[in-house]
Amino acid sequence: MTEFTLNPISINRRAICHASWKLENKHLGANRRYLSREHAAAKWVAEEFLRLDRYVPKTEFTAKIAKNGELVTKEMLKGAKLWLDLISPMEPAKKKWVEQSNLQMFIRSISEKCNGTVDYFLFHKAAHKLYIYKYDFGFTPIVAERNLELIEYASGIMDSLAKNKDWNGLHEIEIEFNVVQPRDYVSKEGAHKQWTVCSIDLIKYFEALRLIEQRVVTATDYKYKISKECSHCPVRHLCPALQDAATMIVDLTAQEAPEGLGGVTLSTELRVLKNAQDMLKARITGLESQVEAMLFRGDSVPYFSLEAGRGSKQWTVPAEEVEVLGQVYGVEGLLKPQDVVTPLQAIDAGLPKEVVDQYTKVFKGKMKLTQTSTLESKTLFGGDK
Numbered sequence: 001m002t003e004f005t006l007n008p009i010s011i012n013r014r015a016i017c018h019a020s021w022k023l024e025n026k027h028l029g030a031n032r033r034y035l036s037r038e039h040a041a042a043k044w045v046a047e048e049f050l051r052l053d054r055y056v057p058k059t060e061f062t063a064k065i066a067k068n069g070e071l072v073t074k075e076m077l078k079g080a081k082l083w084l085d086l087i088s089p090m091e092p093a094k095k096k097w098v099e100q101s102n103l104q105m106f107i108r109s110i111s112e113k114c115n116g117t118v119d120y121f122l123f124h125k126a127a128h129k130l131y132i133y134k135y136d137f138g139f140t141p142i143v144a145e146r147n148l149e150l151i152e153y154a155s156g157i158m159d160s161l162a163k164n165k166d167w168n169g170l171h172e173i174e175i176e177f178n179v180v181q182p183r184d185y186v187s188k189e190g191a192h193k194q195w196t197v198c199s200i201d202l203i204k205y206f207e208a209l210r211l212i213e214q215r216v217v218t219a220t221d222y223k224y225k226i227s228k229e230c231s232h233c234p235v236r237h238l239c240p241a242l243q244d245a246a247t248m249i250v251d252l253t254a255q256e257a258p259e260g261l262g263g264v265t266l267s268t269e270l271r272v273l274k275n276a277q278d279m280l281k282a283r284i285t286g287l288e289s290q291v292e293a294m295l296f297r298g299d300s301v302p303y304f305s306l307e308a309g310r311g312s313k314q315w316t317v318p319a320e321e322v323e324v325l326g327q328v329y330g331v332e333g334l335l336k337p338q339d340v341v342t343p344l345q346a347i348d349a350g351l352p353k354e355v356v357d358q359y360t361k362v363f364k365g366k367m368k369l370t371q372t373s374t375l376e377s378k379t380l381f382g383g384d385k
């Protein structure tokens with residue numbers, strides 16, 4: 001019998017759309033996969049970095065292939081280093097600290113079915129402080145503040161600590177939530193986001209999460225709600241609401257737009273269409289993955305086929321040998337002129353930021369249309385209207 005769980009990783013989607021969990025259970029059951037293969041591999045590399053640092057000191061990470069068979073890339077190594085640099089300094093001292101990484105836990109205080117794997121936590125008894133970390137290899141920024149997934153884990157960790165004598169007498173603690181996301185190039189905070197809150201202030205969130213999960217489990221109807229969360233929903237290819245919305249959008253885009261629309265009307269239509277674009281993208285990527293899976297199985301899908309992309313020819317010998325070849329055949333210019341890395345890469349490599357600042361300048365990028373959450377509008381000349 002399939003074990004149905006409410007995984008904290010998808011709580012944001014469940015909070016908006018009750019039907020997603022029911023549809024996932026009906027069609028995916030225990031086969032649900034929450035992370036892409038690349039993401040899972042990057043997480044494994046980060047876990048390995050921490051494991052080696054804690055338990056096998058002075059051992060270099062040398063794996064070229066991750067546990068799931070994916071290639072270990074330079075980007076994964078760089079992300080894992082950031083993860084380790086943040087966690088490693090917190091040396092746990094026996095009996096005064098409780099530390100766990102990659103721990104699967106039931107979070108019964110939220111729901112009997114709530115079950116997931118927290119990436120890392122550390123409880124410091126003397127400081128009355130709990131640190132919770134999430135590692136994410138995606139591009140879509142994830143916030144630390146009011147992060148429902150991490151709040152569910154906080155509830156689970158506090159449950160298990162309550163059974164431990166180390167916890168006795170501690171009712172009010174500080175909790176520091178951390179999201180480490182090496183590919184977040186958008187957030188102002190960068191790749192490490194943090195939120196600190198008192199456990200008492202989380203009680204209202206625990207209560208709200210209990211109600212959400214209860215409603216998800218006990219609802220007898222399928223109430224779909226389309227939102228940005230659809231783009232990561234694993235059943236988006238089967239979702240009737242997304243299908244209806246996509247069809248409606250196609251009809252809408254076929255209509256002729258009246259000429260001479262005013263600013264407000266233009267803004268409304270542009271925002272509607274941009275949201276529609278997200279929905280269409282969610283529907284298209286969902287269908288694409290289903291079609292790819294069918295073609296891999298050998299099923300035929302009219303008008304679609306799987307073809308290997310055109311690979312590029314690569315040298316199989318080092319650059320020096322290519323240069324020698326050039327000398328033998330009298331051909332010049334086989335080596336590219338040397339180039340420098342970007343200023344950010346130079347800072348990453350260890351050049352002090354103050355030094356880099358002296359030799360660099362920020363050039364204004366191309367003007368770009370961005371959507372804001374307020375009524376205010378900034379004109380080309382910088383004034384607010």
Ligand code: SF4
Pocket residue numbers: 013017019020023224225226227229230233234235236239240241242
């Ligand atoms: S695609 Fe969107 S509306 Fe459909 S089940 Fe998933 S989250 Fe709900």
